[in-house]
Amino acid sequence: MDQSPALSAAPAREIPATSEAVAEDLALAIHEHRLPPGTKLSEDEVGEIFGVSRTVIRAAFQKLSHDHLIVLKRNRGAFVAQPTAREAREVFEARALLEPRTARSAAERATPADLAALRRHIDDEHAALHAGDMGRALRLSGLFHIEIARIADQDTICEFITSLISRSSLIISLYWQRRTAICESHAHDALLRALADRDGARAEELMKSHLLDLLSSLDLKSAPEASPSLRAALRRD
């Protein structure tokens, strides 16, 4: 019942939380599994936590619902999404259609400043990994992909990719194979080198195989982990 601790860690906002800010905080909590899939999000409770009325919360829920991070059920309420194995495959299939070509475009346009920003992302990600902060590493890894889409200078596609990566974060935290050792793959380093070399074809190919690697590192056979708490597994919705 008391899910405040999962959220109270994040907000600490002063007074007027907008619906965008609420949605962002909730998204982060979902990505980092502080709000596990299947969790019921009560409008009253969330509203009280953020210090705003249900009106604002409902707007935030609508946004999150559109991004498939939560599922709205009429007259039932909002629940943290539980992506199925099929949905996981579909999300990565969509990314496989969009991101490789986008990486190619990025390679043809990247400025030194862009490359430096990517370099920073990678370094931060490595640092987080070595510090054992998987949540932060995962978020930075996503930002690396989003940054590439931004460099490609295609707002529309960038928006789609951003949404897909957001869903991917939830999927990865659900289906990641624990047995895999720390995924210190150097795929991002290789991508950055291709971009620096302005080698669009290589960047496209690297992104393609990187996404395949990512998908194959997921364990989509077994049920979506019901380990930490049985709640999600026992909910019949």
Added chain:
Amino acid sequence: MDQSPALSAAPAREIPATSEAVAEDLALAIHEHRLPPGTKLSEDEVGEIFGVSRTVIRAAFQKLSHDHLIVLKRNRGAFVAQPTAREAREVFEARALLEPRTARSAAERATPADLAALRRHIDDEHAALHAGDMGRALRLSGLFHIEIARIADQDTICEFITSLISRSSLIISLYWQRRTAICESHAHDALLRALADRDGARAEELMKSHLLDLLSSLDLKSAPEASPSLRAALRRD
């Protein structure tokens, strides 16, 4: 001021209009240019037309905003979107990444029932064209593409494509070159034949060139028609 006629033609709904129904009616009105780009949508006015409170209208606006059919400006209100030439190119670029491969998948999965449904869409579209009902023809043309995505059985990609086609409808009605004769291109017929032949490669290629044709049939050089009323052109927002 009095934009009721543009809407009153559509709803005719009995009593309780949901936010989804309102959004759908508004989307149709935008697609068919009954609500021209730049039009201000007042919450009070729309609410009165549909017989619901602003609460419901705001939810509908949020959904339409996410689909880029309207633009929400804080403390200013909702305006029918005016896609720029750049946005038009981006939307078709995104479609070019998604739809050809999706058509290939569809070719590999289409059942006789699927093909019959597509055949019906094409026939209806031709009939609408000959009847001079361009609005209906455009809508059916979009539905043809959506149907192909549905056949491909990829919900995630289908959702993206649906959104892109919705934006395309608005773009086409904005930038379509009047001088082009009735676009009785038989691209859809050719696509259907490729699907019936289970020729995925041909379907992919046909879809690719069809989208290129579509984009090149737009006049993205000239300003987005300010013909019917100067309002849109004169608004400085």
Added chain:
DNA sequence: GCATCCAAAATTGTATACAACCTCCAATAC
């Protein structure tokens, strides 16, 4: 013991009231 059903409690759906903000226009100063 088990299932069914009904009523109370809780939660969401909708409408409305009030607050905050923007726009517009007129009045004033230069």
Added chain:
DNA sequence: GTATTGGAGGTTGTATACAATTTTGGATGC
């Protein structure tokens, strides 16, 4: 004549009250 400022009107942002629906708990019957 032009620019600035002030206030009135109108629209959106938010909170709250009420209605409708679902959920829950126990009582009843088999």
